[in-house]
Amino acid sequence: MGLKIYNTLTRRKELFQPIHPGKVGMYVCGVTVYDMCHIGHARSVILFDVIYRYLIKSGFHVTYIRNFTDIDDKIINRANQLGEDWKQLAERYIKEFHTDMDALGVKRPDIEPKATDHIQDILSLIGALIDQGHAYEVDGDVMFSVSGFPTYGRLSGKKTEDLLSGARVNVDEKKKDPLDFALWKAAKKGEPFWNSPWGPGRPGWHIECSAMSMRYLGSTFDIHGGGADLTFPHHENEIAQSEAATGEPFVRYWIHNGFVNIRSEKMSKSLGNVLNIRDILKEVHPEALRLFLLSSHYRSPLDFNDTSIKEAFVGLERLYGALLALGELIGVGGKLDDLPEELANLDSKFQEVMDDDFNTPRGLALLFEASRTVNRLQTESSMNPEKIPTPGLLENARSILLGWARDVFGLLNEQASEFVENSRRSGAKDLDVSEEEIERLVQERSEARNAKNFKLADEIRNRLLEQGVLIEDGPKGSTWRVKD
Secondary structure (H helix, E strand, C coil), rough: CCCCEECCCCEEEEEECCCCCCCCCCCCCCCEEEEEEEEHHHHHHHHHHHHHHHHCCCEEEEEECCCCCCCHHHHHHHHHHHHHHHHHHHHHHHHHHHHHHHHCCCCCCCEEEEECCHHHHHHHHHHHHHHCCCEEECCEEECCCCCCCCCCCCCCCCCHHHHHHCCCCCCCCCCCCCCCCEEEECCCCCCCCECCCCCCCCCCHHHHHHHHHHHHHHHCCEEEEHHHHHHHHHHHHHHHHHHHHHHHCCCCEEEEEEEEEECEEEEECCCCCCCEEHCCCCCCHHHCCCCCCCCCCCCCCCEEHHHHHHHHHHHHHHHHHHHHHHHHHHCCCCCCCCCCCHHHHHHHHHHHHECCCCCCHHHHHHHHCCCCCHHHHHHHHCCCCCHCHHHHHHHHHHHHHHHHHHHCCCCCCCHHHHHHHHHHHHHHHHCCCCHHHHHHHHHHHHHHCCCCCCCHHHHHHHHHHHCCCCEECCCCCEEEECCC
């Protein structure tokens, strides 16, 4: 069947066919480094992290580029507010970005270019646009002429006549047309600048991504991604200036992720509900945040709220619990020569759902289905250890499960036993019964079962259940955890 990607440019799913067989060039717009990263950034970065991981797992050789915008009005204004050098501020927030993304288990891209390191590439591209009549210089500024690019608006679906009807003609008197946008900005007093054929200045926002992406991936490459808010005008302008300069298609597949709302409200600084990643991770396990952000299809909006985050952590507990149980089952070993269907076909099912436009919610559903099957096997093994699959089959299932959970989704990176124990102790703090009393009752129940006093064993189980404690029987005896 092959991988299908929803292409924003064509508004339909298309079979993925890279320019060069077996190789993928992918560019994703990174952050403007003037502040801490928020959960919206996390969603985009984690999505493309999973896409990167999946393409590699699918056998592609991937060149993944994600840039930093390290010169911008926001950076200059923030530096002035703080009385800090603009370059030092940008470098500081690049480090903060890496700290947050490392905490979330995000793989580093192959190249992380900065705009200020590619000024010459930017100047060359602007020069080519001027030479071809697609850009013009006014008092040290250079503008791109949108009217000379007839297909402008095809990515976002916006029509130039509609944009013009709502445009304020007096926004910038230097523009020949209200839709024209800046490629180069003449330096103002006290601002950082670079020398150019049009005088001292700095690059506009849109031109940097065209210059850097084409510098590393060529005039046409496979995948370009970012948040839905970048579709217009940023990505629309990238297409216009890139294709005007080269005369070739810029990108084959455009991927955009949806927004993150905060408790059913749009996240915005004006509402005061912007949630920084660093603050979230003080309360939320990083893998639980990853699981939450992957629980909805990437093109759909996602609502961050207390209930959803709690559910994500409970789901993570279930996965770690199943991984621990699977290890115990392998240690005991059975004699059956076949696996339950939920485990036997796990690899092909994962491939199928991820080939359908990177459908992470269905992929996570497969993980939870596998965990339920493992828990069922664990219960059955307590009654007859021989009636479970052989260690070799179970080890293969474990390898496949981890190959997807860890290598693609970025989950289950901790030792299962440590995670389960820490989670259990943390949850036990909210119970009205002590851990010592729970352990005593679990031992008493095990003795009752060995003596075939099942009535007493059931009474103890029910008593603990009323206290919020769930007993799980396995091949190595009984364990307990806090009920979800």
